[in-house]
Amino acid sequence: MLEVTPMAAEVINELTSQTEGTTEDIGLRFALATEQESQALELSLSEAVDGDEVVAAPAGAKVLLEPAAAQYLEDKVLDVRQDAEGNPAFAIARQDQPG
Secondary structure (H helix, E strand, O other), X not given: OOEEXXXXXHHHHHHHHOOOOOHHHEEEEEEEEEXXXXXXXXXXXXXXXXXXXXXXXXXXXXXXXXXXXXXXXXXXXXXXXXXXXXXEEEEEEEOXXXX
């Protein structure tokens, strides 16, 4: 299952707190989009859709995964890094394998 770092959870909470309406149902949603033989992850802030996997992250943050994205991200870690301008940017890495 996707692992979410505390720093990523903090950024997700900041993003969802800026949305209008009830923030408790809103999460960072990943969907897998297929474009011309390549796959890309699409991110959005939304409520869970039927079939989504909900990952409970630290500090109450929610990550929503549509089924294909859940399968793709099952052995990954969601973290936050700084981009060239010093702004937070989500980063996905492979989970450390034990042994």
